[in-house]
Amino acid sequence: MSFVPNIIEPEPAVDGSFDDALLRGLNPQQREAVEYRGQSLLIVAGAGSGKTSVLTRRIAGLLQSREAFPSQILAITFTNKAAAEMRERVHQIVGNEAEGMWISTFHSACVRILRREAEHFGFTKSFTIYDSADSRALLKRILKELDADQYGFTVSSASGKISKLKNELQDVESYARGANFSDPAEVMFLEIFRRYTQALSQANAFDFDDLIGQTVYLFRAFPVVAAHYRRRFRHILVDEYQDTNHAQYSLIHELTRSVRPDIADEVEAAGGLVKTKRDAVGAIPGASLTVVGDSDQSIYAFRGADIRNIVEFERDFPNSKVILLEQNYRSTQNILDAANAVISNNFDRKDKKLFTDIGEGHKIVGFTGYSGHDEAQFIADEITKMHDEGIAYKDIAVFYRTNAQTRALEEIFIRSALPYRVLGGTKFYERAEIKDAMAYLIAVANPADPLALRRIMNVPKRGIGPATETALQSWADAHETSLRDAVRNAGELGLGPKVTGEILEFGSVLDEVMAKVYPPEGSEARPAPVADVLVELLERTKFVETLRASRDAQDEARAENVEELVAVTKEFQKNNPDGTLLDFLTEVSLVAAADDLDDLSGTVSLMTLHTAKGLEYEAVFLTGVEEDLLPHRMSAGEPGGPAEERRLFYVGITRARKRLFISLAMTRAAYGNVNVAMPSRYLQEIPADLIDWRQSPGMANSRNGTEPRALNARRDGSSWGSSLREAAALPPGKPKEKTQWANMVTNVVRDNSTLELSAGDRIKHNDFGEGRVTAVTGEGKKRVAEVQFDTAGRKRLLIQIAPIEKVE
């Protein structure tokens, strides 16, 4: 493929001035961060210090002053959501001038580049993107082929190691150079890595890490290609710089390099307009770089993020300017005091203190539950109270360390009829039936991908079992062709007539639909819209029909999910009239947890602490602040683990604007059994006078006691254990137990759909005891009772499933 410059543009006429409105309301440091002009700028932006505002105004300034065309700006954010927000905010300031900027994540920017350039190195533009599940499936096959479990390899250990290597820009060859060949496990790993890499390239696929790594490779191997992007992007801005890994760091380095005079000659000879950009010696100077970050918020070391990228920025980019933003515009002073106190325990950091002039605000509220459910009930009650006080559900968020913690929260929220959304976690696109439907689309888009093909070969059931699949694969191997070709030529395999017919029919459905997606060269036909493609595939394979006909009750729900996917494709087509199947697949592959956080108002948001980064809420609940959860047990062994966990806690605290709740439980369910939980060490790091303990670990621990025990008085495990044993020894359901653990919740659920309730009724609840109904709202399945309990306080109950009965 020859290099074709695709944008002809004159130099912008710099008038060097921009609207004063851009600087309005900024403090001196923020103002300087917007106005500074130089080769490289590091903005160290504490949590809530207005960095998004600074970044967007900086971009708007570049555009308004005509220092840059939109097409010369590349802004990189961490999530698509953040990218969309930044685009929107720039658009608000400069209007349509914002068109043509690249504001995207590292991954989507790289996909865009790779789709354009993949043909330089043996891929086609229709490559597929393997998500982690796809990579794992592939690795599973490879490990099995090699019997690698003999050497202690698991899918997760192998995928972790490969990912780590790729983040450090290592490939099979470079790894082999440093490998110890007398270690059989290392030899085995090398073989796994080799086969994995080979399988990806045969499948015309990249995994997540490749998207970055291969782009760097592309730039290094093809200087003229790199020169095209270096020439194009004159201003590069990177958000959340503390979370970049080595590959991403290298990508930034590659993009901001200057173009050597001889390469510039080559670009010019190929028709690239570079003359106006060349300096005295004929080189094209490197682009200007602005990075924004906060090393206190670095929480992705496990993914290869290297805090040194930000710490050593000044060394890497000589003559760079550093600007510190310390004034916080988000949180109350109490919240900031807690955050500052916690983070100051990380000793190897530059001292930095957030301050605000918002005022003290509410105290932080602490609560210790008996169990995770008890904790969840406390949260539900507090949310109800705040909602009554006029705080919208959408301004409230609940954070947790692990996704497993959602279960208890969801159960209680459903019972309390609280509207909520879980961000991340088991996502729509991870459901098996959705992955199946998606695999049909991938098989059509990228016929080289055997993973997708294998997944759907027998879905719905068409009698192509493992034996038949192996036969097809062997035929493909013997003829040195793809699995897809074997499907087309199934007639030559000598299989039974029935199964042969099925395979051929399957293959021709794919081929015929493919012809509609990629109309032959010179034909008038436009590529078929994604929704049509999907519907045709589903109909011709009787995919939904089979699910609907199934006796399994869950299959009905699966059919509905697939219909939902059809709706998603229609929506996509509406928003992107020219969107291709590849665009759709790319978008789906790169959606992040924080991305589906749309303005769907009126629901409480539940998410992990990692997902919470970059977001802010009026009220925040930090849950499960316990040893082994935060800090997580798994982090203990890793160097820097506890410090990173502390940063995670810090990130959580600093998301809150006005109200912060910190909660924990004395027991926590894991793997289906119940374990004793201890308060997190980080709790002691918050000055005691900042927290108003509704029920402190000390109170919850002492039998009847209302004396809060000082948190920093070390409790050993045995005292917790013994107190628990006493608690557990009490038969469940005794009145005494109830009053002591007013919020204790059991798992009793019943079908109450026939129960008629109205205001004034007196009821008895399994866990909360007796109370009076104050209001009934909603219809049918969603009827909700507001109940004032005698001892347990006010609760909202979803009547249908509440363990209650009327008492006369």
Added chain:
DNA sequence: GCTTTCGAGCTTTTT
């Protein structure tokens, strides 16, 4: 080749 059953292992965080 399909379906059912039973046991093992599992949970850190994500683009």
Added chain:
DNA sequence: GCTCGAAAGC
């Protein structure tokens, strides 16, 4: 307490 894979029976 759930998911996945192996094994056995149909």
